[in-house]
Amino acid sequence: MSSDALKKRKSKVLRSDGGTPEMKRGRGEGDMQCVEVEQRRMQSCIHFMNLKKLNRLAHMRLKRGRDQTHEVIPTLLSNTVYEIFKEIPASVKSKHEEIDLVSEGEFYQEAPQEISRPHLTKNDPHQLTLARLDWELEQRKRLAEKYKESQASRETIQKSIEVKKEHLTSLQPGLNAIMQASLPVQEYLSMPFEQTQKQTEIARHLPPPLYVLFVQANAYGQACDKNLSVSISGDVDEAKALSKPPDDSQDDESDSDAEEEQEKTKRRRPTTGGQLDDKRREMLKRHPLSLCLDLKCKDGSILHLFFYYLMNLNILTVKTKVSTATDLNTAISAGELLKSDTLLSCLYTSDHGRETPNPANRYQFDKVGIVSFADYVEDLGHPYMWVQNLGGLHFPSDSSEVCTVSVGSSLSASHMESTMKLLRGRVQSRLALHKQFASLEHSIIPVSSECQHLFPAKIISRLARWTTISQQEYMDLQYTRHVSDAGLAKETDLYFMSVVERGTARLQAAVVLSPRYPEISPLFSLSLSWKGERSGRTDDNLRAMESEVNVFKNELQGPRPGHQLLTNQIARLCVCLDVYLETEGQDDGVEGPREFPREKMCLRTVRGPNRLKPFKYNHPQGFFSHR
Amino acid sequence: MGPIELLHMSVFSQSFSPCGRFLAAGNNYGEIAVFSLSAALSPDATAANQKPVLTFTAHEGPVFSLLSTDVHLLSAGNGEISAWSWNELSKKNVKPLWTKRPNYKSSLEIPEINSMIINPRDNSLVVGGGDNNIHILDLEHGVFKNVLQGHSDYIHCVSVRDREAEILSGGEDGAVRMWDSRSGQCVHCIEVYKYESCARPQFGKWISCLTTDSDWMLCGGGPSLSLWHLRSLSPTSVFPLSGCQRQAAFYQDKILAVGEGAFVSHCLLGGEVKAQIPCTPQSLNTLQLNTNSTEHRVLTVGGSSDHIDVFTNLSYRAFSLSF
Numbered sequence: 001m002s003s004d005a006l007k008k009r010k011s012k013v014l015r016s017d018g019g020t021p022e023m024k025r026g027r028g029e030g031d032m033q034c035v036e037v038e039q040r041r042m043q044s045c046i047h048f049m050n051l052k053k054l055n056r057l058a059h060m061r062l063k064r065g066r067d068q069t070h071e072v073i074p075t076l077l078s079n080t081v082y083e084i085f086k087e088i089p090a091s092v093k094s095k096h097e098e099i100d101l102v103s104e105g106e107f108y109q110e111a112p113q114e115i116s117r118p119h120l121t122k123n124d125p126h127q128l129t130l131a132r133l134d135w136e137l138e139q140r141k142r143l144a145e146k147y148k149e150s151q152a153s154r155e156t157i158q159k160s161i162e163v164k165k166e167h168l169t170s171l172q173p174g175l176n177a178i179m180q181a182s183l184p185v186q187e188y189l190s191m192p193f194e195q196t197q198k199q200t201e202i203a204r205h206l207p208p209p210l211y212v213l214f215v216q217a218n219a220y221g222q223a224c225d226k227n228l229s230v231s232i233s234g235d236v237d238e239a240k241a242l243s244k245p246p247d248d249s250q251d252d253e254s255d256s257d258a259e260e261e262q263e264k265t266k267r268r269r270p271t272t273g274g275q276l277d278d279k280r281r282e283m284l285k286r287h288p289l290s291l292c293l294d295l296k297c298k299d300g301s302i303l304h305l306f307f308y309y310l311m312n313l314n315i316l317t318v319k320t321k322v323s324t325a326t327d328l329n330t331a332i333s334a335g336e337l338l339k340s341d342t343l344l345s346c347l348y349t350s351d352h353g354r355e356t357p358n359p360a361n362r363y364q365f366d367k368v369g370i371v372s373f374a375d376y377v378e379d380l381g382h383p384y385m386w387v388q389n390l391g392g393l394h395f396p397s398d399s400s401e402v403c404t405v406s407v408g409s410s411l412s413a414s415h416m417e418s419t420m421k422l423l424r425g426r427v428q429s430r431l432a433l434h435k436q437f438a439s440l441e442h443s444i445i446p447v448s449s450e451c452q453h454l455f456p457a458k459i460i461s462r463l464a465r466w467t468t469i470s471q472q473e474y475m476d477l478q479y480t481r482h483v484s485d486a487g488l489a490k491e492t493d494l495y496f497m498s499v500v501e502r503g504t505a506r507l508q509a510a511v512v513l514s515p516r517y518p519e520i521s522p523l524f525s526l527s528l529s530w531k532g533e534r535s536g537r538t539d540d541n542l543r544a545m546e547s548e549v550n551v552f553k554n555e556l557q558g559p560r561p562g563h564q565l566l567t568n569q570i571a572r573l574c575v576c577l578d579v580y581l582e583t584e585g586q587d588d589g590v591e592g593p594r595e596f597p598r599e600k601m602c603l604r605t606v607r608g609p610n611r612l613k614p615f616k617y618n619h620p621q622g623f624f625s626h627r
Numbered sequence: 628m629g630p631i632e633l634l635h636m637s638v639f640s641q642s643f644s645p646c647g648r649f650l651a652a653g654n655n656y657g658e659i660a661v662f663s664l665s666a667a668l669s670p671d672a673t674a675a676n677q678k679p680v681l682t683f684t685a686h687e688g689p690v691f692s693l694l695s696t697d698v699h700l701l702s703a704g705n706g707e708i709s710a711w712s713w714n715e716l717s718k719k720n721v722k723p724l725w726t727k728r729p730n731y732k733s734s735l736e737i738p739e740i741n742s743m744i745i746n747p748r749d750n751s752l753v754v755g756g757g758d759n760n761i762h763i764l765d766l767e768h769g770v771f772k773n774v775l776q777g778h779s780d781y782i783h784c785v786s787v788r789d790r791e792a793e794i795l796s797g798g799e800d801g802a803v804r805m806w807d808s809r810s811g812q813c814v815h816c817i818e819v820y821k822y823e824s825c826a827r828p829q830f831g832k833w834i835s836c837l838t839t840d841s842d843w844m845l846c847g848g849g850p851s852l853s854l855w856h857l858r859s860l861s862p863t864s865v866f867p868l869s870g871c872q873r874q875a876a877f878y879q880d881k882i883l884a885v886g887e888g889a890f891v892s893h894c895l896l897g898g899e900v901k902a903q904i905p906c907t908p909q910s911l912n913t914l915q916l917n918t919n920s921t922e923h924r925v926l927t928v929g930g931s932s933d934h935i936d937v938f939t940n941l942s943y944r945a946f947s948l949s950f
Binding site: 290482483486487488523537538540543546547550551585603604605606608609610611625626627 | 630631632633634635637639688689691729735736739741748755757781783799833835873887909910
């Protein structure tokens with residue numbers, strides 16, 4: 001339309017233009033101008049046509065676009081709507097299904113009618129769900145109420161407990177007063193509850209091994225052995241102070257040592273020797289509390305055992321003391337017998353208590369330069385294996401053990417009875433030996449009435465000397481070589497020299513006494529000086545005499561527990577020397593009477609390929625025969 | 628046997644098995660131990676091989692004499708003789724085949740039996756012991772068929788002179804008696820201590836050691852060990868050994884003797900002491916040569932110790948067996 005208008009206008013313009021310029025100018029110039037104008041007219045028509053065409057194109061394009069979008073938009077819209085609607089049901093669904101509802105069956109059973117409304121809900125799931133939610137709400141309300149109630153009741157009970165506690169604590173001073181008042185009554189009735197209570201109180205501060213020992217020893221004493229008493233001594237306050245900070249473990253110990261060392265070297269430079277000494281002392285420190293066990297024996301003598309716990313080494317040690325009812329006769333040779341050092345040596349085989357039984361201690365010792373525990377044993381006590389056992393401590397030994405190993409109280413209990421018996425036996429035998437030695441030093445061989453039948457009535461050879469000798473002196477003797485070679489002369493044994501004389505004959509007997517006498521019998525080795533030197537090694541008859549006392553010793557035990565073995569052996573030696581000298585063959589080349597006339601009755605004086613003399617005494621006939 | 632018993636043990640007798648592979652030894656506790664020589668002599672022998680394969684108590688008293696026949700081991704205890712089968716012993720079965728007691732007159736003390744020897748001529752066992760008599764046991768019939776009386780003190784050793792059918796015995800009374808085995812009569816009696824060349828009055832007169840080799844006899848004890856020519860009944864050599872000898876043997880051209888002293892003496896027939904080889908026991912009671920086996924040809928000696936020395940080469944001690 002506009003194009004039409006434009007056309008019209010154009011044509012108007014054209015006409016007008018055409019008219020005007022033609023009239024103005026003349027007819028000549030007017031032709032040239034008419035051609036130009038015609039040309040221009042054509043160009044502008046063409047331009048107008050192009051413009052129209054473009055306009056039309058633009059309109060068409062627009063229309064096409066609109067149509068397209070009109071087609072697409074509804075689908076897009078429906079898609080998004082669909083998406084949205086898809087989300088909604090899910091979120092709406094999970095919200096109420098999060099709640100744990102009771103199952104339907106239960107719901108119908110439990111819920112009251114007004115909530116469950118079965119006639120409605122059975123058919124309508126929506127109503128059902130609603131009803132179930134209702135029921136859930138009901139229940140929750142009820143439980144919340146119950147909770148509040150229980151809280152309240154708890155509070156009240158708590159309060160009443162408090163009140164009662166106060167009441168009890170108020171009783172305590174009253175009770176104490178009563179206890180105090182009852183002390184004299186206790187003493188009168190000899191039921192020392194107070195004392196035992198005190199002990200138990202202190203016992204709480206004992207280190208575990210001493211505690212085990214305390215408990216077990218007490219129990220054993222009460223149950224089986226009235227002559228055993230246990231007491232605790234030492235500083236309780238120190239013990240309390242020790243138990244407050246946590247126990248130093250081995251690593252801490254070394255760490256703190258290292259720290260200390262560093263610190264010390266920074267601050268000042270003390271001598272390294274002093275430092276080491278301090279460390280050693282620290283390592284070997286004893287727990288402030290110790291146990292004292294008193295074993296009373298039948299004859300009134302008491303064995304006091306003092307048990308100590310070395311905290312850093314985790315071992316127990318023991319020191320001993322013997323007190324006798326009557327003063328012991330001083331016998332020089334008996335000096336070693338009751339010494340604390342050797343009294344309990346080898347109570348059990350090869351338990352000599354000179355080294356620590358705890359293998360871990362080796363590493364600790366290396367750190368502080370302790371070579372051997374034996375150096376400290378005198379001061380700290382002996383760490384015998386049986387002491388560790390009584391304290392419930394068990395350390396693995398070098399040899400692999402196949403048997404099951406118990407620890408703690410059961411270990412202690414299993415060893416208690418046998419150890420106590422051995423301890424008593426040991427003290428008794430030592431005291432018996434002490435008495436015997438006193439006698440022997442006076443050249444008297446005490447033979448009890450029960451053992452008289454072992455020997456003939458008349459014994460002419462007599463004991464001239466009884467002395468102790470050192471192990472080195474024993475090993476230096478020629479005629480004891482075979483004993484040392486057989487490993488029967490140990491460091492823990494005691495050595496003695498006895499001399500038996502008759503006329504010009506002198507019999508030397510070197511004796512090895514084991515600490516476990518009389519379980520292990522003393523071993524004699526003989527050497528005779530008479531018309532030359534002979535010993536048990538060169539003379540078969542002297543060897544036979546050694547057999548008489550060493551091998552056939554069971555006859556010489558005497559009444560149980562066999563403490564008279566040693567003196568009986570010496571008596572037998574005297575008898576054998578008598579026989580030896582009296583049955584010696586007469587030397588036909590020498591003139592003169594026999595030095596030792598025959599007095600012993602013998603059936604035969606010589607027998608067998610090595611021509612042995614009759615050393616066996618037969619009672620009551622009183623004659624000598626061969627074995 | 629504890630260590631103390633071992634310390635006081637003495638070995639008195641030894642005997643090799645007929646096959647030569649085992650050695651039986653008797654000690655003063657009445658035990659007999661059987662050692663396996665083949666095991667002990669093998670190149671890979673250990674300490675355990677030097678211990679007995681079997682030890683058992685054979686008699687109440689010491690076992691002073693052991694003797695092997697072709698199949699049996701005969702042992703002498705306190706007045707009794709037991710026979711064991713070597714086969715059974717190798718299987719560790721220790722039941723004796725039989726035990727016999729000679730007739731002893733006195734019953735107060737049972738006399739010991741010091742020496743036994745087989746008389747091959749009539750398969751009899753000649754037994755000498757503490758009752759001063761020699762008893763002859765017929766091994767076939769198992770009965771004591773004769774008693775030779777004559778010694779005035781107990782008999783230490785017996786020997787047999789096969790060619791002349793004679794039995795020789797040496798006793799505590801210092802006499803060496805020669806008996807005719809058939810008649811039982813004493814044909815000669817030599818009192819060695821009366822010969823000045825041999826006599827050692829400082830020791831005594833007893834004869835504890837006696838062995839014969841056809842015309843020759845070795846005897847010693849209190850008197851020195853001496854070699855006698857039996858035809859002429861005179862001593863030809865006297866051996867200057869210090870102690871009293873308890874056993875001697877002829878070996879090739881030498882004489883081996885043991886007794887007091889911790890050594891084996893090697894002597895030449897002429898009377899020289901060629902060597903004295905040291906041993907473990909301080910004095911020796913028994914000496915045996917294993918002639919039954921060529922591969923285990925050893926000399927073993929035992930005495931006042933629980934060790935028995937074994938010599939593979941006579942010049943030195945190879946090792947020791949021990950109870």
